[in-house]
Amino acid sequence: MNGTKQVKNKKKKRGRGIFAALAAALIIFSVGVASGKALERLAELPDYGSAVAAADAVDFVEAEIPENRFLILVNGKNKIPENYEPELTELSNGQRVDSDIYPDLQRMFDDMRAEGIYPVVGEGYRTRSEQQRMLDDKIRAFKKKGYSEKRARAMAEEWVAVPGTSEHELGLAVDINADKDNSANDEVYDWLYENAYRYGFILRYPFGKSYITGIDYEPWHYRYVGEYAEEIHKSGLCLEEWLERN
């Protein structure tokens, strides 16, 4: 090999190196933009069960109350029966939950605090009329911005679950956030993701399952399912998928 060729080869290699570096930079940039967008999206999410597919789901069926009522399926298509009235226990901050989930919830919070993580229940039980009020408020807000009644309703239903389709009306769902003076939300969400199943709770709207659940990823929304929590958590399935298979 003579000198000239060697130089040429070197040049070629450097050219390829630059190309690879540019490609890598492009990939890193696009991933950054994508996750940035996802985070932005997450930060914008209201804390009341934004129903991605609610506007499409016009046909409701009344949800069946299974023998084990902790496995009831409620979503954009399965509405809570009109007469569903859980017995409630009030928490120290005024939020309420189904009395039967209270002991496990309390035990979970005690254990978290023992590990130096401080959670709060941001939202527990919500009556149907409270859910209706939230939807009405949202519709009114969109109308104020100049949208027609029909359009305002459609847009509002993308943000607020239609009354009867929110798990919060069951008393079996809790939005758990950090007590901001002592913990960060991410600390709370990470702990819950790793441990909540030990107390009968599952992450109800996992990342990447919104095409099934109809609801965007919500790291704060936990649903009590009782004894099957570990099995569901370890299966990697969302509640809809797990119920379908069992």
Ligand SMILES: [Zn+2]
């Ligand atoms: Zn929630």
